[in-house]
Amino acid sequence: MVLQPSSSEALRLFTCFGLFLLSNSFQAVNIAVRDVNSDKSSTKLYSSQQDTRRICNVFDFRRLVPYQEGLQLQQNLQQDSIKALVGGHQTSDALILLEHPTVYTLGSSSVLSDILFELPDIDITNVGAKVVVEDYPEMPPFSIFRVQRGGKVTYHCPGQLVVYPILDLNYHGKDIERYLRNLEQLIINTLARFGVRGAREEGLTGVWISGKKVAAIGIGASRWITMHGIALNINALMKGFEMIVPCGIKDRDVTSLHQILGDSCPSVEEVKLCLKDEFAKIFELQLCDVEFPNKSSY
Structure with a gap:
């Protein structure tokens, strides 16, 4: 089903990660993008269609990124595109790739029965509340x-590749179901690049291997600009x-590539390379690495 939000409303979508209610209150991030026509060897393009394909800026972190830091970057990039859209200017697509330190995030519909360990005696009912165990x-x-989203509890940790596309669906078909698929x-x-057969499960969002979930997917969008994404x-x-x-x-059980492949499991960096290539193909994008600021800049 295609959702048609008005220009003044945030698009609301329930997926595995929940119903994301996206605020328009964050400042845009300042990023330094290398000229895509530069002859510098450190500029990496992932598509040969340089003249026709829309550019997507890639933020490829090679360190653990705290959850709040990754969320802030997503919000800033999304707001940057929304401001451009409202001002009648060209929007920018972005792809964030990272791993988070071990963290649980609680959506607004999280209930105690979904948490199978004893929570510390600290109030975490308000958005932004944080507890360290x-x-x-x-x-x-x-x-x-x-966190400021609907849905249940989710888990992130090192060894899980998190993929946050910030895409303007005005250029990729204004169809949320199509985007999820x-x-x-x-x-x-x-997964197929590593000889693993992933599949969909009817009525559920995500990717599964022999009935076990290997990748969770949850998205949000405002004015057709997406955020959140995939945890593989x-x-x-x-x-x-x-x-x-x-x-x-x-x-339903959860699995990992390591549980499937054992010692032949690829590294996170190896999976990133293949995923970026497939991302460029599916969304018909020209990927360009970004020189991005450190945390204090966004």
């Missing part, structure tokens, strides 16, 4: 955030999923 058995220190196909195609388990610490009911789905 340092001494849970067999787990590294982790954070718990209450494209994100699923992106993961299916990426590569060599993630799977015990973290045992401590929650992932996405509120009680009767």
